[in-house]
Amino acid sequence: MALFNIFIFPGILFLVVAGLWFEFVDRRMYARMQHRQGPPWFQPLADFIKLIAKETIIPENANRRLFVSMPVVALTATISAFFYIPLWSTHALYSFQGDSIVVMYLLTLPTLTFFLAGWYSTSLYSTIGAVRSLTQFFAYEIPLFMAVLAPAMLANDWSLAGIATYFTAHPLLALLNVPALGVALVTLLGKLERVPFDIPEAETEVVAGAFTEYTGRHLALFRLAIDIEVIVAGSLLVAMFLPFGLALPAWLGFLVYLLKITFVVAVIAILRSIMARLRIEQMVNFCWKILAPVALAQLLLNLVVKGFLHS
Amino acid sequence: MSKITIPLGPQHPALKEPASFKITLNGEEIYSMDMRLGYNHRGIEKACEERTYIQGLYLIERICGICSHSHSTAYIQALEELAGLQVPKRGLYIRTLIAELERIHSHLLWLGVAAHEVGFDTLLMYAWRDRELVMDHLAEIGGNRVNYAVNTLGGVRRDLTPAEIAHILKDVDTLEERTKYYAQVATEESTLIARLSKIGYLSKTDAELLGAVGPTARACSVDRDIRRDDPYAAYGDVQFKVCVDDHCDVYGRVLVRVGELMESYSIIRQLLKNLPDGPIAVKAPRRIPAGEAISRYEAPRGEDCHYVKANGTDKPERVKIRAPTLANWRAVRKMIEGNYLADAPIIIAAIDPCFSCTDRAIELVRPAGAATLTWGALRQHGIDWYRKQGLDFADLNKKLATQLGRVK
Amino acid sequence: MLGEVLAHLCAKPNTIKYPFEPAVVEAGLRGKIKFVAEKCIGCKICVKDCPADAITITKIGDKRFECVFDLDKCIYCAQCVDSCPKKALSVTNEFELAQLDKHKLRFVFHAPDAPPTPPAPAAQPEPPVAKTA
Structure with a gap:
């Protein structure tokens, strides 16, 4: 049963299918908002198969082992994070006190792999993309951490399942975290490197950033890892900030869960269709001057409320 | 670092x-x-010398994929001056109409490209969607979306029907509505403004010293427009305002172009309202008397100059073209210094560069050990090189031929 | 901008699925050239004026002319239509002219009472093509 859970449902296979599906949803919505047709539903899968079949080229100067292993590390990290997140019930597949921190750390790994992948490709565009990835990482990571941990603080529990249980018992308290949800959604754009924070892979400036030298199946794995990261990070936000419908029967809960993920994907698609790409220094300023104070205020608010509740 | x-x-x-x-x-x-520069050098000036005036006209039009009418009009104005041809009023009006439609299509294209450079793809899609309206009219009037080939020696080749005029007027209204919306986007969208303002600064003095032309210069408060300063075609008969801006940065260049779009709509309405009756062209001789002429034209990107020297035959002796982008390159170098790398593409794009228009000369850099090959030798070298890699195209061609059932 | 994109989300896309839906082209589009052999007098002004050397007119009998078009050379400027004094050439708005096989791009208009020959796709013996300097 554990193996079934890990490999089939709600494990790797489910994640791959959901990742590709929501990539389609994202691309289709983006296209429709731009008054275009958009791709057919199987396009992400077709792209993936095509990339797998393509020739793989590894730059001569690149560190071969790192170059090849980075996509796998990114994929593994995102998938492992998924097992600790409660999806459509208050239970996660695996759970322990402090797993919320572990999930956050597992989710920072892909960004680090982007950096290492870009840096060890040794091409100029990759290097610049890698450095930008890391610069951006330092800007959005702190607000993201503060925002995501605010509900944990309120629930006084460091396991994701525990937080979900707490908010299912006190659903109104979840509304308190709305500013943090906003901060988390915006920083998520930075984590996923989407417009307006797609600075590390801005195609008109640095071609494809860290991925410039990647081809064939390695690129396919990276893209799959990013698709899955959307689902995992979306699930994390949903579990933290929208813990509604977790007590429903499993099938209904599953539908509600899919709706919630669609909501996150839709917000990302809308935000990237109405904004221009920022410059790296504008992005850092925005994260530190606006997002960080908001997240900090949320933490203070939650501390005060928690004081009242427990006194 | x-x-x-x-x-x-x-x-x-x-x-x-x-x-x-x-x-x-x-x-x-x-x-x-x-x-x-020089990657797109095609030897057009020399090729013109080996073609008759009529043939050269279609070649000149292919200098640029966007401002094809600009080059062809600039060239033909020089020829008409040499031949002493008086183009009928209606012909001139149609020429001007096409020129303004072309300006609209070029500026909308630029707006889309600029938006794409700063990662704002939605604006790119919208601008290019609306540009299709103009492209359809150009295809209807001229006969092609890009190389309209409307000009001919002594006038224009195609006339306008009342139905077409009504259709154009209707679409111009739609476009005006859309352009107002883009002007609003350009002044309200905060991320867009953050990316465009205060980058690529070029002072008025620098713009004049470096010889910038067109919207690039006008965005630095250089009040210069050939349409007003040296009217050609029907520009003497219409009222319009030269858009000047004092932002001196990329944002100013956006405002100037959006302003010019609005002026173009007004010019088109005036032209169609006052369209005179009569013939659209006069008969032109095949040979053009000896002499030389220079012609200036305000292309969407700036001033376009053509020089033609005729020697009395049906072929020109010398053609010299100075495309607007060439005049703007030195300004780009000045503009780009001190900015961030992220802004380099948009600063380069802000002059609306057209490299193939510009490339008039190439410089051969010959490293040690380089050899000169004839075309045949180069081809043979390619075949041998692939054969060494285990690829024989002769075989492939044979295979393909067999499959297509035409074995020779 | 937000209102605009949300409105478009529900609107019908502005683009069409081209190869599956027919594309509408303007009536005035300059596409493939049509040749009416009966009207041709063999003056060859079109051949002289063509900027791309895409037309060849051959005399195949008394007052009978055959015209060969190289669709891959043609730049679709329709100057030949303007040049023709007898209106033997006209322009159509047929634009889907791409071919996988290069030989199909050579389009032959036969003279009216010429013996029947297979349709254009069949390989024609290559007529001598005028070379430019």
């Missing part, structure tokens, strides 16, 4: 045509830029 030099081009996603920019970076800041 020490200084690094990164190449932008000859092949780069930000560039629609090949040109090589070597950008030296100090961190993310641009320290200096070096550029090399």
